[in-house]
Amino acid sequence: MEVNLFFRCFLIGALASASLGPIFILTFNRGSVYGFWHGFATALGACVADGFYFLLGLIGMLAILKESNSFIFILDTLGGLLLIYLGVYSLRKAFRGDEHVGNEHRLGIWITAVKSFLLTLLNPLALFFFMLIGVQILPDKAFSLPMHQVFIASAIVSLGSLSVLTLVSFVASQIGSSLSKRSLRIISFVSGLIFIGVGLFLLDHLIINFVKIYGS
Numbered sequence: 457m458e459v460n461l462f463f464r465c466f467l468i469g470a471l472a473s474a475s476l477g478p479i480f481i482l483t484f485n486r487g488s489v490y491g492f493w494h495g496f497a498t499a500l501g502a503c504v505a506d507g508f509y510f511l512l513g514l515i516g517m518l519a520i521l522k523e524s525n526s527f528i529f530i531l532d533t534l535g536g537l538l539l540i541y542l543g544v545y546s547l548r549k550a551f552r553g554d555e556h557v558g559n560e561h562r563l564g565i566w567i568t569a570v571k572s573f574l575l576t577l578l579n580p581l582a583l584f585f586f587m588l589i590g591v592q593i594l595p596d597k598a599f600s601l602p603m604h605q606v607f608i609a610s611a612i613v614s615l616g617s618l619s620v621l622t623l624v625s626f627v628a629s630q631i632g633s634s635l636s637k638r639s640l641r642i643i644s645f646v647s648g649l650i651f652i653g654v655g656l657f658l659l660d661h662l663i664i665n666f667v668k669i670y671g672s
Contacts, residue, residue, distance in 0.1 A: 473499075
């Protein structure tokens with residue numbers, strides 16, 4: 457593959473993680489509250505999911521999934537519910553403090569990475585990014601690459617995503633070490649509100665139907 461294509465793949469991964477979305481906020485939250493390695497584990501799970509979505513895009517699967525209303529409905533629903541769960545968890549952590557910090561540490565970084573992977577995979581915003589933005593950045597010939605180069609390109613996307621989120625985790629861990637417990641609780645509280653807000657946004661199809669049925 458050309459160097460230019462490698463660079464574009466890295467850029468796609470970096471852009472996917474640099475947006476102030478749920479994963480960016482979750483990485484910063486965990487890095488500041490629990491330390492660098494928990495933030496890095498969050499980044500690791502997310503970057504694997506980013507690479508997977510990119511791979512599906514290159515082999516044409518995203519175009520097929522885009523046309524499936526049932527798939528998008530399920531993705532919106534599961535993603536919204538998961539974000540609301542994380543939001544409620546963050547709010548409880550903000551109000552209850554050290555008890556939840558201990559629980560998070562006991563889960564281990566690999567469980568944290570798996571949770572981050574699932575959140576990214578179930579996040580429709582990530583899916584739409586790779587459907588639209590990622591495809592526009594790539595040259596047309598990228599969609600006719602041999603399979604081994606498709607996997608290389610996907611790995612480079614993951615690397616771009618991991619680079620940005622690792623930096624976010626590092627900065628957050630440095631900031632978090634100097635913050636008071638009250639400030640860390642505020643971070644968890646704000647993160648929780650954001651997660652719940654995005655979750656409700658993804659569940660707008662259910663909310664609208666509920667209003668139509670019970671509001672008439």
